[in-house]
């Protein structure tokens with residue numbers, strides 16, 4: 001069936017129309033600069049040079065969805081003759097709190113709960129809600145499904161999701177680890193098990209999702225049992241501009257020493273830290289850091305080495321938590337593309353029995369094993385596909401509905 005996947009941000013809407021029976025993308029694109037003027041619309045039909053790339057003003061998300069539907073049904077470049085050919089819309093929703101353990105059909109009650117979760121993701125959930133409402137307006141008869149970044153991590157045991165703060169704050173305010181990138185971790189762990197030719201139920205896999213945002217997850221028997229992001233996506237490993245885990249007293253110290261407000265300090269930790277901050281504001285893009293590193297640039301070496309160190313530390317702790325690991329999988333922009341980063345991480349894991357196959361690592365393409373057969377823990381590089389994951393979950397929700 002045809003599923004339209006929507007990933008709505010506050011000023012953008014990314015979309016993909018997927019034929020789920022064959023797991024193929026029919027078309028994809030995005031609407032940019034919604035509500036801020038200077039809007040732009042991109043639409044590409046897969047496997048052809050048909051498409052659109054034009055400036056369109058999008059005063060709001062409704063106009064963006066309207067433009068998209070017109071393109072999908074356009075007599076010349078369209079891919080469906082009527083919008084009714086689209087069986088469902090799968091929406092990416094960043095925060096489902098602890099209310100959603102899987103993708104869910106959107107009903108008025110579900111919308112209310114997603115709205116309640118906005119507190120936890122004030123930048124993301126309101127935009128996701130807007131995306132749902134706009135689609136409901138333009139496609140009133142079509143089933144809407146929400147797929148949550150947090151849902152896959154709802155299997156975390158209490159010992160993994162609690163913080164060492166008074167329990168009453170968990171009870172009163174729900175302060176706990178949630179974890180993110182769930183769709184990616186779920187999809188990539190399934191792909192890993194399938195490449196190993198094993199039933200995922202019998203596997204222990206560590207997924208390293210390394211993009212601008214990054215998180216590492218310990219997956220046991222197909223279920224997330226710990227993950228590096230926490231109450232928010234600021235926690236865990238060092239990222240492009242985010243600091244990752246740190247001593248909370250640092251927030252206090254930075255405010256006191258710089259004279260900045262709490263809000264400004266949080267801005268530093270979210271947008272000026274990570275690889276960007278560590279490199280002396282050189283770049284948050286790993287390609288720039290890697291190139292400067294190769295030239296012996298001290299700031300790049302400092303940022304890169306710290307980044308690798310933290311990844312190794314998380315992997316090591318998850319091997320302990322899992323009681324051993326069958327596989328470590330690298331995914332997302334950096335994890336999929338940077339063979340040198342994978343090598344540098346794996347070299348530091350040699351003591352745990354990791355043996356990289358350098359040819360497969362640097363010359364291979366697509367989802368593949370990049371360790372030797374003899375490696376005690378197998379290593380994989382697998383492209384993530386969050387949109388496909390959302391589309392497949394949407395089909396599952398529809399088929400469960402009967």
Ligand code: ADP
Pocket residue numbers: 210211212213214240284285286287288290332333334337338
């Ligand atoms: P997000 O979705 O979180 O914005 P991505 O998964 O797209 O992030 O990853 C973006 C990161 O991937 C950037 O830091 C970019 O430098 C890095 N990246 C992309 N291609 C390469 C490459 N060939 N080598 C190293 N890093 C790469």
